[in-house]
Amino acid sequence: MALSVVRPRTVRAWVLVAAVALVAVLVPQVPGWLPVSSTSTDPAALRQRVLGSAAQPYQGYAEISGTLQVPELPHLGDLTALLTGTTRVRTWYAAPSRWRFDVVSTAGERDVYGTPDGEYTWDYGANQLTRLVGQAPVRVPRAGDLLPPELSRRILSAAQGDPVTALPARRVAGRDAAGLRLVPRDPDTTIGRVDLWADPATGVPLAVEVTARGASRPVLASHFAEYDPTRPAAAVLTPQRPPGSGYSIVAAPGIADALGALGRGRTPPELAGRALREANAAGVRGIGVYGTGLSAFIAVRVPGDIGAGAADAIAHAGGRTEELPAGAVPGRSAEELPDGEVTRLSIAPLSVAVTRSGFGRWYLLAGLTSTDVLVTAAGELSQLGGGRR
Structure with a gap:
């Protein structure tokens, strides 16, 4: 399907629409070729473990795939790619205030650091380190929001009253992952089901798939291809400014800035x-x-x-x-x-x-x-x- 190019005056409106759509972006099925443990996990207990997993450290490599048929968004190529294609991300996570993710592409690398002092971005192509001051109350979705742990916790938090059932375990990133399926009760939601697989010991989600009502395949999928449950080294989580690179300090941009x-x-x-x-x-x-x-x-x-x-x-x-x-x-x-x-x-x-x-x-x-x-x-x-x- 050919997509129309949005006129410049519509960009701000589409930014808000995209932000509201944060929970609704999805990817293809995660392969499970290897045998997995037959041990079953209570789905209600697994849900609580996932919701309580924000303090669990990890590091790994993930792929996020979206298949939404959205118009192209001028000056928002990263967001368009998240919604319509495959994004590859390396991530390190120590705590809610200490993390890093790198978006890897043929065009180069863009790193985002979360520290107790705020956020930093490193643009390899521009040779520029930027510190973001403040925190936007609502911002444009980015790759870190769609990694399996963050996306799964967002969805389960929004749907705590909806029932969950057990799914067969799946092999994800070389590990046995316990599965659960959430099917919303509300007949008006366009989400048909959410399937996720998590490390049964820590509750950290390793894969998540969101499928629209009436669809047979996910519209958004996110999974780890490599996963290590150990705490990343402090040096990896500390922004570095190489000699000769640029440095700037800017206010964190938000949706209100885009919309006026x-x-x-x-x-x-x-x-x-x-x-x-x-x-x-x-x-x-x-x-x-x-x-x-x-x-x-x-x-x-x-x-x-x-x-x-x-x-x-x-x-x-x-x-x-x-x-x-x-x-x-x-x-x-x-x-x-x-x-x-x-x-x-x-x-x-x-x-x-x-x-x-x-x-x-x-x-x-x-x-x-x-x-x-x-x-x-x-x-x-x-x-x-x-x-x-």
Whole structure:
């Protein structure tokens, strides 16, 4: 399928959409050619072990594969590659505040260090070490977010009420890994199942596969090809500045920087029958999270140029635009309320929608839920207004 190139004015909107899609990126099946132990592990106990594994050290080499049919994102080649291709990563992890991952490609190497003092990046091609000051509340997804341990813990944390069952053990990176399958209860989520395999002794996930509802193969898969449960040496986790290299200090970029001003409207207490779970999500004013579990979605009012650009991008990627009927607003007759419109798109398992209300206000919605849910929410948002903007 040929993908459209997004116009420059739509880039900021797609960055937000991609961030919301963080939990929904996946890869092909991990081979399990060698015999594995027949010892079974209780899936509920394994889930708790995985959730509690953040303190376990490891080092290794992983591959992340995504098959989402997303448009190309100008100036965001790394993100596009994560969503649509295979990314190879070397990683060292000692603690939540002490880690490193290197993205290896034919173009060179880019290293990211997490230290108690903040983050550093080393760009081999540019011969540049950069220190990131501060922490963006919401940022663009990167390879480290999709390594098996981090991705598995994110998903299980978001779906703690969903049932898990045991899967046959699998051989991953030369080790026996215990398996479990999570199947979301919510019929509105676009996630059909999440399969993961973890080291039964430490709970560190070694492979994870996310499959969209109705699909037979994962849309995102991440697995270790090499894995060592030992603590990496301190020198490996310490950023180095080679002689003659450049050095800079910059503020950590976030989604708010990409989108500009947010928070241009109130966050409704409920949308599409789902209660507002979090207002000003992740510290970004104006982003509301609705619902719980894997079918939660976000809604945010955006500037008109961002909304129009996102609608244009979604339409070029195969989205559908439809009218939203005017509803009832106190003190206004139906004739006074012009119809709004919504443009929706499903890139399994991600759903996105952009709506323009009859009052000329734009909202962006996205999540791992059906587009019907987003359209219902868009219809309710289109009725907000009538007073001051």
